[in-house]
Amino acid sequence: MDITFTEDQERYRAGIRTWLAQNLPANWTEADHWPQVDEDAEQAFLIDWERRLYAAGYSGIAWPKAYGGQGLGPVEDYIVNEEIGLAEAPESLNTIGRELVAPILLSVGTEEQKLRYIPKILQMDDIWCQGFSEPNAGSDLAAIKTRAERRGDVWVANGQKIWTSYAHMANHCILLAKTDTGARAHRGMTLFIVPMDTPGIEVRGIRHLGGQRHFNEVFFTDVEIRDEMRIGEVNAGWQVAVGVLGFERATTRLYRQGRFMQELRSLHHEAQRSGKLTASLEERMGAVAAELQLLKYQNLKFLGRIMSGSQIGDESSLLKLSWSQIHQKIAHLGLEVLGADLDEDSAFAGRFRKIYLTARGETIYAGSSQIQRNIIAERVLGLPRPERKPA
Numbered sequence: 576m577d578i579t580f581t582e583d584q585e586r587y588r589a590g591i592r593t594w595l596a597q598n599l600p601a602n603w604t605e606a607d608h609w610p611q612v613d614e615d616a617e618q619a620f621l622i623d624w625e626r627r628l629y630a631a632g633y634s635g636i637a638w639p640k641a642y643g644g645q646g647l648g649p650v651e652d653y654i655v656n657e658e659i660g661l662a663e664a665p666e667s668l669n670t671i672g673r674e675l676v677a678p679i680l681l682s683v684g685t686e687e688q689k690l691r692y693i694p695k696i697l698q699m700d701d702i703w704c705q706g707f708s709e710p711n712a713g714s715d716l717a718a719i720k721t722r723a724e725r726r727g728d729v730w731v732a733n734g735q736k737i738w739t740s741y742a743h744m745a746n747h748c749i750l751l752a753k754t755d756t757g758a759r760a761h762r763g764m765t766l767f768i769v770p771m772d773t774p775g776i777e778v779r780g781i782r783h784l785g786g787q788r789h790f791n792e793v794f795f796t797d798v799e800i801r802d803e804m805r806i807g808e809v810n811a812g813w814q815v816a817v818g819v820l821g822f823e824r825a826t827t828r829l830y831r832q833g834r835f836m837q838e839l840r841s842l843h844h845e846a847q848r849s850g851k852l853t854a855s856l857e858e859r860m861g862a863v864a865a866e867l868q869l870l871k872y873q874n875l876k877f878l879g880r881i882m883s884g885s886q887i888g889d890e891s892s893l894l895k896l897s898w899s900q901i902h903q904k905i906a907h908l909g910l911e912v913l914g915a916d917l918d919e920d921s922a923f924a925g926r927f928r929k930i931y932l933t934a935r936g937e938t939i940y941a942g943s944s945q946i947q948r949n950i951i952a953e954r955v956l957g958l959p960r961p962e963r964k965p966a
């Protein structure tokens with residue numbers, strides 16, 4: 576594996592690094608705990624930030640120019656992600672649009688869908704949510720009950736979704752619904768694009784343990800969806816969804832490796848400053864730093880595979896499992912360093928409170944750690960599947 580970047584690529588890196596240094600607000604890291612202060616101000620700031628990132632040419636890096644992208648390659652995409660992580664720049668509000676919807680549309684969307692939706696994701700005119708999970712169907716999406724029935728040129732959807740991140744601010748939803756209730760397990764599901772202002776949609780907020788309104792319940796009652804809003808073939812939604820979830824695990828949060836390294840550095844600095852840096856603590860921090868370095872090499876290995884045109888497939892579960900578990904270790908180290916000061920009103924304490932609380936959900940969404948381990952065991956390592964009793 577060759578991990579040297581060319582001179583042009585290093586120049587490109589210097590460009591985004593300079594841009595970030597000049598454009599990130601000086602108090603950004605402190606502002607990282609804004610959500611506890613003013614959610615509307617945070618949302619407005621993030622939308623503006625992403626628009627500026629796009630205007631500067633640092634968004635949609637590897638997407639075709641025809642759909643508003645920069646038309647560059649996976650290496651430039653990797654570099655931008657890495658620099659965004661190292662600068663601890665804001666995370667996107669539109670992760671569902673960027674990391675799920677656009678890649679799906681690029682792979683199975685119609686030309687009209689690509690032209691209509693992808694540029695608006697980049698311009699932050701459309702914010703998306705993902706309506707997959709239901710009260711009794713999270714890890715096992717085959718069990719979803721939301722139905723879409725065809726009536727002429729429209730589909731009529733009824734059902735309930737839950738844990739729908741950003742639904743309260745999104746204007747579009749990517750909905751997974753049963754379209755053939757007689758079909759077995761994973762067959763008979765279809766994906767749809769649903770504007771959130773369609774009559775019959777009700778969004779009810781859920782606050783997570785950090786106190787923020789992040790996700791929601793979404794109710795669909797006789798919601799009409801035109802057939803042109805269907806993504807991919809009828810009853811092929813599962814195959815598309817699995818592809819998307821694999822992609823989500825492989826490519827999303829690449830920037831996190833750098834971001835987590837910075838979090839660890841600032842913890843080390845704080846432990847030193849406050850006289851709490853024991854040999855044992857430093858050794859455990861070093862072990863996490865080594866895991867982060869391995870994560871970086873795993874990212875680079877997959878980058879090499881993408882560049883040579885091969886698929887990542889189920890191995891992407893290795894990345895999802897690693898970054899989410901490592902982040903919880905950093906969160907625990909944060910608790911140890913802060914101790915009773917965790918309650919303090921300082922920006923540093925606010926930042927690590929937020930990290931600790933959000934890291935809990937990271938081993939659940941986009942496939943829980945248990946599910947990732949099942950995938951790695953059965954589909955990557957080829958270990959025998961446990962016998963499952965018939966339902």
Ligand SMILES: Cc1cc2nc3c(=O)[nH]c(=O)nc-3n(C[C@H](O)[C@H](O)[C@H](O)COP(=O)(O)OP(=O)(O)OC[C@H]3O[C@@H](n4cnc5c(N)ncnc54)[C@H](O)[C@@H]3O)c2cc1C
Pocket residue numbers: 704705706707708709710711712713714715737738739740741790936937939940941942943944945946949
């Ligand atoms: C912060 C956050 C944001 C989210 N955002 C969204 C969103 O935007 N859209 C959306 O559709 N969903 C979203 N989700 C939901 C998420 O995808 C589900 O919570 C997740 O898939 C788990 O499903 P569940 O909650 O129904 O738990 P269950 O599937 O009931 O799992 C419960 C426990 O059993 C374990 N388990 C389940 N099946 C197996 C198995 N076969 N083998 C071993 N262990 C198993 C799980 O690992 C878990 O520990 C979000 C979740 C969180 C925490």
